[in-house]
Amino acid sequence: MLIWVPASWVAAGLAGLPNADVEVVALGRDMGQTGDVGDITVPASVAAVEFYVPSFVASAAGAEVLAKMPRLKVVQTLTAGVDWLRPHLPPGVALCNARGVHDASTAEWVVAAMLASLRRFPVFTSEQAEGRWAYQGTDQLAGKTVLIVGYGSIGAAVERRLAGFEVSVTRVARRARPGVAGLDELAGLLPAADVVVLLVPATAETAGMADAGFLGRMRDGALLVNAARGTVVDTDALTAEVASGRLRAAVDVTDPEPLPPGHPLWSLSGVFITPHVAASTPVSRQRAAQLVREQAEAYARGGPLRNVISGTY
């Protein structure tokens, strides 16, 4: 079988796989890669690809190429979110995500972003750059109520990491279950939270979920943390709430993304922005390469694949 992978580190994880030809074809940016990928030429071997691993960073070329793969059976992503590929998936092709691979990195980012925002690290970083000893008190995490909206694999990893921080955690998912509230209870939980963490997938249902009404229900001074997708938040509504000083935000993802120069969000002191880096770490890379190996092995022996997307995410 022919396997296309987007980078040599993914190919290295497949070394020695029997009866497999592995070709590195980069149709988008790799994890940690800056700048453009350059001109993309799709090799003629596209017609023989059976197992395809798209680039880590979403790209139009990486999604559109699916239509040129008549022998394709499996698309295995390196990411948990598959929103950019789903509309391009040919019928009969299995789409598998990397659920679990990025839990540690992303949950770590969430906790780091919470602490940085509450303890005002971005302010102190600016003062340090100016060489100023700007003594001031800060907020803290202890005693806060943290609401996790999208209590899935990463949400649970966030809660595990928060165990020592003396917070109380409330949880919301699509379907209610013991200890986890359903979506219909979200509006009632928002006013009680000091920190609201978004970890839902990008779907039609979650597009614009954190709109003016959602943000308006958050209590004064609360912090919104978005590690999900930019489209889950109404950017204009968030900008207005933070500009007024009523809410604070820490976002790894934005809409539009990348956030263009001059966008009003850049200049708000109540927003901490990172450029979609939550999952871009060596441990995520190592776990992603391992998952690709396990999935290719499972496919080759006709065994069941993990993380097959059967619904909208």
Ligand SMILES: NC(=O)c1ccc[n+]([C@@H]2O[C@H](COP(=O)([O-])OP(=O)(O)OC[C@H]3O[C@@H](n4cnc5c(N)ncnc54)[C@H](OP(=O)(O)O)[C@@H]3O)[C@@H](O)[C@H]2O)c1
């Ligand atoms: N910033 C980054 O670098 C980064 C890294 C990794 C992932 N992500 C994003 O994080 C998302 C979550 O990843 P994951 O691995 O934790 O996914 P997951 O395990 O599938 O969990 C998703 C959770 O969201 C809930 N959900 C889905 N639709 C919802 C809705 N309309 N309202 C409320 N809750 C809803 C699900 O509820 P049920 O349990 O009831 O189905 C589930 O609990 C990914 O889809 C990706 O977009 C971002």
